[in-house]
Amino acid sequence: MSSIKYFIAVVASSLFFATTASGQALDLRTGQANITGEDEITLEHLFFDNNFYNATIRLNLDGTYQVNQVETLSLTPTAVYQVTFTSTWSQQTHPYEYPVALSHFSGLIGATHNALADFWQLGEVATSGIESMAETGSKSLLITEINTQIDMGNAQHLLSGGGIGSSPGEVKLTFEISQQHPFVTLVSMIAPSPDWFVGVSGLPLIANGQWLEQLVVPLFAYDAGTDSGALYTSPNSDTLPRASIQRIELLPFLVDSEVPSIGTFTFDRID
Numbered sequence: 001m002s003s004i005k006y007f008i009a010v011v012a013s014s015l016f017f018a019t020t021a022s023g024q025a026l027d028l029r030t031g032q033a034n035i036t037g038e039d040e041i042t043l044e045h046l047f048f049d050n051n052f053y054n055a056t057i058r059l060n061l062d063g064t065y066q067v068n069q070v071e072t073l074s075l076t077p078t079a080v081y082q083v084t085f086t087s088t089w090s091q092q093t094h095p096y097e098y099p100v101a102l103s104h105f106s107g108l109i110g111a112t113h114n115a116l117a118d119f120w121q122l123g124e125v126a127t128s129g130i131e132s133m134a135e136t137g138s139k140s141l142l143i144t145e146i147n148t149q150i151d152m153g154n155a156q157h158l159l160s161g162g163g164i165g166s167s168p169g170e171v172k173l174t175f176e177i178s179q180q181h182p183f184v185t186l187v188s189m190i191a192p193s194p195d196w197f198v199g200v201s202g203l204p205l206i207a208n209g210q211w212l213e214q215l216v217v218p219l220f221a222y223d224a225g226t227d228s229g230a231l232y233t234s235p236n237s238d239t240l241p242r243a244s245i246q247r248i249e250l251l252p253f254l255v256d257s258e259v260p261s262i263g264t265f266t267f268d269r270i271d
């Protein structure tokens with residue numbers, strides 16, 4: 001297996017930029033692969049020698065590999081996007097105990113980054129920055145976590161925008177993104193709530209070797225797992241130890257046996 005390890009090691013430094021790996025289990029963050037047979041991986045947006053590539057690589061059980069297909073990408077080094085955060089969350093869409101005259105969203109906060117930066121994931125325990133954002137709408141701890149990743153080279157731009165003062169409503173934020181940091185993480189607290197939020201984590205804005213012209217992402221309510229309240233206006237009840245981040249599929253977001261989205265992020269490329 002030595003040549004496979006060598007291959008993974010060579011590729012690993014490029015994986016941080018890859019937006020997808022398919023065909024078999026390959027962890028973009030570690031470069032570790034579980035090779036169980038003649039596996040083919042398609043890697044999009046790999047970075048070698050100052051160029052970006054899509055590649056299809058076959059890994060064989062005997063430890064050899066072949067690069068079957070390589071496509072050089074010709075996308076611009078940077079792009080500019082406007083994201084529109086549209087909240088549809090209202091007394092009409094979510095009648096159960098809807099917090100009339102109180103419903104709003106905290107200011108957008110996030111970053112552009114590569115695959116090494118990871119600010120939150122479904123099923124993982126929230127950081128202090130995510131806890132603070134989800135419980136109070138405060139940005140400061142999360143900004144510290146983002147700046148740490150910027151200092152390490154894993155994140156590039158801090159994204160900080162306005163909130164939605166009264167839901168339903170919308171707010172826009174314009175940001176630059178680069179090939180070396182093609183992922184977006186962006187969150188906002190659902191308010192009032194114990195520790196509920198909406199957002200995206202590690203969303204790539206490159207697909208098929210191109211900057212996306214438009215991407216519409218439906219938003220659902222997530223429980224940060226850091227406060228035990230079950231209602232919009234439940235009193236503070238710190239959860240120790242923290243539970244994992246989960247999508248909320250019960251009241252007040254369960255409506256007629258379904259869990260409809262409460263809004264969208266629409267990413268429009270403007271430059």
Ligand SMILES: [Ca+2]
Nearest residue numbers: 226227238239
């Ligand atoms: Ca808490």
